[in-house]
Amino acid sequence: METNTIFPKGDKLTNGYFTGDAFLKPLLARDKNNDFVIGSVTFEPGARTNWHTHPKGQVLIVTEGQGFYQEKGKPARIIKKGDVVNIPENTEHWHGAAAEIGMIHIAITHFKDDVNVVWLQPVSAEEYGEVNKNNKP
């Protein structure tokens, strides 16, 4: 990845809902006009979220590198710098870097009541390996 990134990398995510090294730089807090949070998430190569859902959806804007977005039961989609992903509500999915290429995305994560994410199980090494095998850079 370029060193000339847009945002600082932020702090390493240690909440247990990521595999590998992922970092979060918060960009905007929830307030009366913005019923969401915005952050920049940096995934080192191999890093990814757990499977999870958002009760009112999420928008990803990829600003650097390349990775994957996959909804449960569907093929993974390669996402790269400049791509926008409009994630529907209550849809089990994961996103993260490719095994050998890092990725940075902005995430706009909507709240429904006071919940914006429901975390589920990790993306297993087998699941992740399969996606990478089927989507060689």
Added chain:
Amino acid sequence: METNTIFPKGDKLTNGYFTGDAFLKPLLARDKNNDFVIGSVTFEPGARTNWHTHPKGQVLIVTEGQGFYQEKGKPARIIKKGDVVNIPENTEHWHGAAAEIGMIHIAITHFKDDVNVVWLQPVSAEEYGEVNKNNKP
């Protein structure tokens, strides 16, 4: 500006509410989860919006270059790559590039009912010149 930008430049804005050369690449349309539009706006050096307001506010995320954000009656603020601006509702303001440096920002523009912007008068050459004189790069 770097040529390795995140998004395509999009189409030149010819709606009459910009001074100079500005371009819009739409990134996300309004839908049931996203009560806003998202776009990437490229301002060539010297380009800026008219004065305007947003009935439910707007968030800017600067992805390249440098420019200004000014609310009516207040000093202009220099904004540059990595900066986030949380624009309040019904607040007269403008944004745009510096006279000699271009700027690109993502804009997340909220709707209130079906309106997301109210356009006003141009930023005059005098107003713009004053801001640039007071904020030399």
